[in-house]
Amino acid sequence: MMQLGPILKRPFYARPTAEVARALLGQVLVHGLTAGIIVETEAYPGRDDLASHSARGITDRTQVIFGPPGHAYVYLIYGVYECLNLVTEPAGTPGCVLIRALQPVAGIELMRERRPAARSLEDIARGPGRLTMAMAITRAHYGVDVTRGSLVVRGPAEPHSLAIEVTPRIGIRICAERPLRFILRGNRFVSGPRRWAAG
DNA sequence: GGTAGGATGGGCT
DNA sequence: GCCCATCCTACCC
Numbered sequence: 001m002m003q004l005g006p007i008l009k010r011p012f013y014a015r016p017t018a019e020v021a022r023a024l025l026g027q028v029l030v031h032g033l034t035a036g037i038i039v040e041t042e043a044y045p046g047r048d049d050l051a052s053h054s055a056r057g058i059t060d061r062t063q064v065i066f067g068p069p070g071h072a073y074v075y076l077i078y079g080v081y082e083c084l085n086l087v088t089e090p091a092g093t094p095g096c097v098l099i100r101a102l103q104p105v106a107g108i109e110l111m112r113e114r115r116p117a118a119r120s121l122e123d124i125a126r127g128p129g130r131l132t133m134a135m136a137i138t139r140a141h142y143g144v145d146v147t148r149g150s151l152v153v154r155g156p157a158e159p160h161s162l163a164i165e166v167t168p169r170i171g172i173r174i175c176a177e178r179p180l181r182f183i184l185r186g187n188r189f190v191s192g193p194r195r196w197a198a199g
Numbered sequence: 200g201g202t203a204g205g206a207t208g209g210g211c212t
Numbered sequence: 213g214c215c216c217a218t219c220c221t222a223c224c225c
Contacts (some may be wrong), residue, residue, distance in 0.1 A: 205221090
């Protein structure tokens, strides 16, 4: 495993959701032998955002979003793929950040085996369903604490300044204009549009 | 380079 | 019964 910074602690996540989504860019998601730099995120603030799964209150699926920050919210999308979110805000306030794309940095051969459809390094974890396949993250990780254990987020080995771009979120119908998607400018591992579509 | 259509199951009305 | 925070393949420039 490459050298990395310390595990991000709970106070990192106990902040406004959009702020956490922005701050996660450049951090490193680690699961077992695999790791990738987070290059694309989306904020789902929960309150005042009808696009958030938590907008209609606490259910069996959404309960973790209302709990303490720094836990994983994993759900099944289109009956086929799984998406990883990290819970934000203080306990009692809903909010989470969807991890949408990674730049693989460790365990790349293992990721390739898990992603036979990927024809390039860029394709391995470019997309929320793809990155969970590459890193073997499933609904079994629902609710796990990402400040300790095998699934964690670490700081980069060396801090670096990042050019960040903000765009609307991908694949949603309501609240479709809100600028809550964050990407590393010019990064080739980002999914979808790299710029805000001209009006 | 691009897009259209299908797969597939859980959550909610 | 309808709606998805998606991906892959086929096919067309």
